[in-house]
Amino acid sequence: xxxxxxxxxxxxxxxxxxxxxxxxxxxxxxxxxxxxxxxxxxxxxxxxxxxxxxxxxxxxxxxxxxxxxxxxxxxxxxxxxxxxxxxxxxxxxxxxxxxxxxxxxxxxxxxxxxxxxxxxxxxxxxxxxxxxxxxxxxxxxxxxxxxxxxxxxxxxxxxxxxxxxxxxxxxxxxxxxxxxxxxxxxxxxxxxxxxxxxxxx
Amino acid sequence: xxxxxxxxxxxxxxxxxxxxxxxxxxxxxxxxxxxxxxxxxxxxxxxxxxxxxxxxxxxxxxxxxxxxxxxxxxxxxxxxxxxxxxx
Amino acid sequence: xxxxxxxxxxxxxxxxxxxxxxxxxxxxxxxxxxxxxxxxxxxxxxxxxxxxxxxxxxxxxxxxxxxxxxxxxxxxxxxxxxxxxxxxxxxxxxxxxxxxxxxxxxxxxxxxxxxxxxxxxxxxxxxxxxxxxxxxxxxxxxxxxxxxxxxxxxxxxxxxxxxxxxxxxxxxxxxxxxxxxxxxxxxxxxxxxxxxxxxxxxxxxxxxxxxxxxxxxxxxxxxxxxxxxxxxxxxxxxxxxxxxxxxxxx
Numbered sequence: 452x453x454x455x456x457x458x459x460x461x462x463x464x465x466x467x468x469x470x471x472x473x474x475x476x477x478x479x480x481x482x483x484x485x486x487x488x489x490x491x492x493x494x495x496x497x498x499x500x501x502x503x504x505x506x507x508x509x510x511x512x513x514x515x516x517x518x519x520x521x522x523x524x525x526x527x528x529x530x531x532x533x534x535x536x537x538x539x540x541x542x543x544x545x546x547x548x549x550x551x552x553x554x555x556x557x558x559x560x561x562x563x564x565x566x567x568x569x570x571x572x573x574x575x576x577x578x579x580x581x582x583x584x585x586x587x588x589x590x591x592x593x594x595x596x597x598x599x600x601x602x603x604x605x606x607x608x609x610x611x612x613x614x615x616x617x618x619x620x621x622x623x624x625x626x627x628x629x630x631x632x633x634x635x636x637x638x639x640x641x642x643x644x645x646x647x648x649x650x651x652x
Numbered sequence: 653x654x655x656x657x658x659x660x661x662x663x664x665x666x667x668x669x670x671x672x673x674x675x676x677x678x679x680x681x682x683x684x685x686x687x688x689x690x691x692x693x694x695x696x697x698x699x700x701x702x703x704x705x706x707x708x709x710x711x712x713x714x715x716x717x718x719x720x721x722x723x724x725x726x727x728x729x730x731x732x733x734x735x736x737x738x739x
Numbered sequence: 740x741x742x743x744x745x746x747x748x749x750x751x752x753x754x755x756x757x758x759x760x761x762x763x764x765x766x767x768x769x770x771x772x773x774x775x776x777x778x779x780x781x782x783x784x785x786x787x788x789x790x791x792x793x794x795x796x797x798x799x800x801x802x803x804x805x806x807x808x809x810x811x812x813x814x815x816x817x818x819x820x821x822x823x824x825x826x827x828x829x830x831x832x833x834x835x836x837x838x839x840x841x842x843x844x845x846x847x848x849x850x851x852x853x854x855x856x857x858x859x860x861x862x863x864x865x866x867x868x869x870x871x872x873x874x875x876x877x878x879x880x881x882x883x884x885x886x887x888x889x890x891x892x893x894x895x896x897x898x899x900x901x902x903x904x905x906x907x908x909x910x911x912x913x914x915x916x917x918x919x920x921x922x923x924x925x926x927x928x929x930x931x932x933x934x935x936x937x938x939x940x941x942x943x944x945x946x947x948x949x950x951x952x953x954x955x956x957x958x959x960x961x962x963x964x965x966x967x968x969x970x971x972x973x974x975x976x977x978x979x980x981x982x983x984x985x986x987x988x989x
Contacts, residue, residue: 459838656958673749677847679846
C-alpha cells in the first residue's frame, strides 16, 4: 500500500548540462562528506605511500619524498554514486604514471588500500595514461582529512567511491580483487555514464 | 566532519525490526574483534550510502554492512559475533 | 508474543493529521491519529514515509513527543534548511492530510516510570523530543521518580516545551529543569550561556554516586561530548543511553 500525500514533492535539483552530468545525477555546489568509518588520524611523519608491481617489487615514499615528485594541477568533474556531481573541481596531485616509473610491469589490476581499512579495485588501464592521481590538494589548499587528506586517490572518470580517501598503498598485479563496496554488491567497474552503480547493471 | 555524520543503532531500528521481525535495538551484541558487548542501539552507524556501515563503539571494527540495491536489502555480517536478549 | 501482532507494528500504517502546534518559527508538533496504533514507550520513534504523485518516496525518522497513548502519536519536527521533508511538514502539511508511519521503534533508548530513577535527561536542540515524552510519561503516573532535565538551545525562542517544563518544575519538587543558551540570550536571562561542559554537569546533573539513568540525545557531537563527560564524572557507561541525530542542522 502506498498513499500519495497531498502537496509533497521531491526537492528540485539542478540537473546540469547533459554532456557534463551523467544520467541520474544532480549538481551540487557543496562537497558532501560521506564515509564508511571514522577519520583516520595519520601524522605526516608516519604517512607513507607504497606502490607494488606484478612481481612484488615495491617503492615507498615518505610525505616529504612524495611532495618532491612532479605534481600536476587538474580540473575535473566528479560523480558520486549517491547521485551528486560536482563540476570543475581543482586538485593537485601526483600522477599514478609517475609513481609507476622505475617499477616493473604492473599487471592488469590494482587493489587500493587506505588507512582505516577501506579498499577499492580498478583495472590498471583506468589509473594510467593520465587518468588518475594521488591528490594532496583540493581547491588550492591542502586536502582536508574529511575529504581524504593527507592524500587520496583521484579517478574522476569512475564513480567517486573508487577515489579512495586516505590512500596508503597501491597493489598492482594480475588478479582483480574486489574492494569494500565492490564486495557488498556495488558494480566492479563503476562507469557513471553507463550508470554502473550496482553489480549486474 | 565525518564524526558528526555518524549516528547510532537507533537510526536503523526500523531496518533491523524489518529484518529480524521484532525490536532489536535493546538486544545486545558482541564484537568478535574486541569482545565488548553493547546494545544494538549503541553501535555506531556510518550512513554512507552506498550503504550503512555499522561499527563497534569500542574498537570501531565493522560489525555489519547494510546495502540497499534497488529495493533489495543485503545485511552482511562481519565482526558481529553474536546477538542475544539481555538477561 | 503472537506473530501477527509483531508484524502489525512493523508495517506501514496510514495516519491522519489531527492537530498541528507551531512550537516556534522553526518547529512544529504534528499530532497524528492512527487507528491501529497500540501505544508506545517514551523514547521510541516512528519512521514516516511520504509519497509524491510521481511515485517518489522520502522516508525519515522522528522521535515521539507524547506520553504513551492508544491512538495518538505526536512528533515535533524542526526545520532543516534546504531540507526536503521538514519544510513540507512545517510549511505545507495541514490538518486532515495523511501519510504513512511505522513503529513504534526502539528498545534501548526507552524509559517507563516502572523502571525508576533518578533520571538525568540531557538534550541538545531537537534531541529534547524523546526526553519530553519521558517527562510526559512521568507526569501521568503517581510515581515519584526524580528527574533533572538539562537542555541546550541556540536561543530563548529555540527552547522547546519551555512553558510546560517550567510548570512541571514549579509544581514538583522532584523535577529540576535547566536550559543553557549557546548563541544568544535575552536580557535578564539568568541561566547558563555556553555549551554543556563538565562544570555545568557537575553543577546541575545528578552525581554518579546516585546511579541515575542518563538519556542523552541530540546532534552527534553534542551527544558524544556529553556522554564522555558523564563517564569522566564516574557514571557507569551502562547507565548512559545515547541517541545521535547526526550533524546539527540536518
